[in-house]
Amino acid sequence: MEKYEQERFAKLQKLREKGIDPFGGRYDNTQSIQTILKEFVPERDDLKVKAAGRIMTMRPHGKTVFLDIRDWTGKIQVYIKRDKIGEEPFELSKLLDLGDLLGVEGVLFKTRTGEVTIYADSFTLLSKSLLNPPEKWHGLKDVELRHRQRYVDLFTSPEVMQTFLKRIQIIKHIRTFLDARDFVEVETPMMQSIPGGAVARPFITHHNALDIDLYLRIAPELYLKRLLVGGMERVYEINRNFRNEGISTRHNPEFTMMELYQAYSDYNGMMELTEGLVVSLVEKLYGNYEIPFGEITINMKPPWRRATFCELLEEHSGIKYDDEEGLIRKSKELGLETAGIDRDNIANNLFEELVEKALVNPTFVLDYPTSICPLTKTCAHDPRFAQRFELYIASMEVANSYSELNDSIEQDKRFHEQLGTEADIAGKIDEDFLTALKYGMPPAGGLGIGIDRLIMLLTNNVSIREVILFPLLKPK
């Protein structure tokens, strides 16, 4: 390692001796390689182009050298010929290495073998690379190295670059979609003194001047609803949530969540919105509704199935929600814990065990038991159930939505039921949120979409770490 670096450093010194700055500077008016490749027309041999990119391969042939440079849009071959470029510059080309960043000016032509190539009039070293890039053919395969040194992964693997560019495109599309429907994007606190809006272990941090502990937010929900009270009728936020829990192919401690709230809507409105949004993304990225995901193919064609929690539970377990003994019996058959657990949670555990795995094509699961939905309005026809849906695709929970509970008295009661004893409650209920509700919050639909998971689906990556630029890894 040391050795390779020294060899390259020696070349760098030689360049300096020749008066060349090995780290370049401003290099204006380049065109993207993709644009250059599109511009080429076979009839013309005088199209001047200027490109900049990283040297990926080099094929020296005595008094000529072919090299491929890549930028973030594509790859193009460069042809450097001594008789064309002059003796001194040609000597400089011998000090180039794989991985160096190079600027090239020249005319386009097609080689005998049919490859569009820049016939270099001149080249400029824009940055000397001091480390060996990974192998040209296999690239960087080691998953750990790919994540730790994402910068290498990105310049080595165009597919990885494409995944992240798609991620950016998807998030941009979501913003455009929501902006077109009169939503406004807002920012709410990441550091909260009471972590609310979800149930999860938070990260704790400390503010020195105030000498108080703060929590990194587990959800923005309670602040976004305050904005509904304030009269911001359609708000959304796309930003990070932090949960101090296990790491898996579907969980990263910090992840990107989109939450939105629409006054005077409800969870039915949110279903329409969700389906419209995700389908528009599928159409944009795929042009058809059959999308591959790992080993499976998902059919995203709307309309998506809508089925209640109870229907699905019965469909996959043969047991009705009302049949408490049946639920317990089935749970025991499956080896699930039942002691000290109430019926709703037993039902929910059974649901997770039996139903979720089967939900491959998009399915809206409606009307969860009220006790596991503390922030949700109950169903008019049966208050044991709440107006909530979760959207499952490929057995992953992708979205979660409800008709927002706007009755402050009911909300107060639910918080207390959720938290249990008075001792547990101290300092854990966001009283200011309840105060806000008392002023009056419009009935509203709320929606949360796990952006990373959505991007996994839309880019065919089965691990969340493949769609997060710098996933959390233990320090080496």
Next chain:
RNA sequence: GCGCCCUUAGCUCAGAUGGUAGAGCAACUGACUCUUAAUCAGUGGGUCGGAGGUUCGAUUCCUCCAGGGCGCACCA
């Protein structure tokens, strides 16, 4: 947190019932003015993840540790 698996050259990978390792790419030297996984000739490169143990001898067997992958658990 638990279980299974992985860690060998800069990168991608071989390998040995235990006798201190090999290929391709990359690098270095030379030849080559339309090549493209360029080619040809030659050269160098390794604490075999770390620490212990067994052994005459360990990279190989055992234990522990670290990092990672997958699954489970956790996760409204």
